[in-house]
Amino acid sequence: MATDWEEPATLIDLDGTAPFIGKLGDCIRHFVAFKPHAKADARILLTRPVAREGRKTRTWVLNPDEIAALAVDLPKA
Template sequence: MQTAVPWDQPATLIDLAGKAPLISTIATCVRHFGALKAEHQVQARILLTAPTAREGQRTRTWLLDPKEIEALFIQLRNEGW
């Protein structure tokens, strides 16, 4: 999945288990996600401040799931952040 979300866009990393959210930029949320244990990553989602298009979906979304966040983490790491 490639998103057009700018790394400096505000976002919120949330945990479906009820842990406190992280409110920061998408880059910081993605880096924080990468530091989580695997069992916590499956519970994580990123809430965007502006919806983004998704491949295979007709509508835009406000929420990124763990697989999408993992892809962003790899992209972030490859870009040298």
Template sequence: MTEVAWEQAATLIDLDGKAPLIANIRECARHFAALKPQHQQAARVLLTHPVAREGRKTRTWLLEPEEIAALAAKLREG
């Protein structure tokens, strides 16, 4: 995945239908990190600007749980 700007507006959505969090990527990653594992697996981040993906011809607007977890890990590392 291409780098995503921390200040990019995004929406953390829950596939179980809970209210979304509309914030920047940094806040979405922080909120994701606080979720229980079963809720993390149902979470996605909808981006305002699509990102390029290795092995794909098109860019995508959605971050999967593994990608959000990687962003949360970067926040923890500083």
């Protein structure tokens, strides 16, 4: 996935706390600050679907493992 750090996105969790709406890069920075149990419940909703290796369809949601992988490549702000 080519990463557009400026793409609008929404960080949500399955616990029901208020979502964080911002740029993808900002959502990932918030995710990195979470404690492990909060990371496990976090998802990022994208504004446009992305193709995934091993999947026939594109998806609008990034799971915790995918968010963590993107965090490694996140440019320093």
